Amino acid sequence: MSQLLDHGRAVLQSQPFSRHLGAELTVFEPGRAELALTVADHHRQQHGFVHGGVLAYLADNSLTYAGGSVLGDCLTAEFKINYTRPARGERLVARARVASAGKRLAVCTCEIVALADGEETVVAIAQGSIARIEAGKD
Template identity: 35%
Template sequence: MPGLKSFHMSAPGTEGNVEEKAREFFADDLFARDMGMELVSVSPGKATVSMKIRDSHRNSHGTVHGGALFTLADVAFALASNSHGIDASAINANITYMTAARDGVLIAEAEEFALNHKLASYTVTITDDEERKIAIFQGMVYRRTPRPEKIL
């Protein structure tokens, strides 16, 4: 499908380039960049993304908007789920908000929960710089693995 892109780290000679490939993938995410997100780290099945809270992230209560929190989690989820070199697209995602975030830096840590040939699931925990749990996100992706050749 045009426009889809993963890290393609499974290609020969790319085993040591997880971070570099992830940074290229992340650089193409204009929305994440506009939101002020930064890639902290990535490894197969895991990713950490940070976001310094800006006034533009606030809702009418003065706390971080739920959409900004969901986006932060979704970006970490996308990085973790595409880290195996196979294009992965979200098919389900949900978030539970635990407490309001107001100031400082938020950290989203995505971790793979289960992985098979076609599906993978992830949990993303968002914490603030005081290590308070702000939200828990769960997501599942469809992995576009190559179809096996037909047996004649």
């Protein structure tokens, strides 16, 4: 396992909300990141689909990990998500990559797939701007 992946997993474990959802960092390397989540009942909305907020969490965090892989410590400056179909299945995977990066800002894209019976279905697509932060500065 890489040092970057180990560091990323430690950061994820320090996030109470990520632990609550059961998120896992499965890939973290320069320019890309993957977060996965095994779907449980508490992730679903009233129709049985995974709640859009869970998908937004996966997009936000995976975009920030991808940006952070090239910028260092960072935060999401903004992101947009398109839900392409209802999310159903056993597992969700958010695959993010850096599309463009400078010294302080990276634009990243993310595709979220739902895995059901061995098949992948794209359920959301997101894009975000990730900004580098410096310790002690806002």
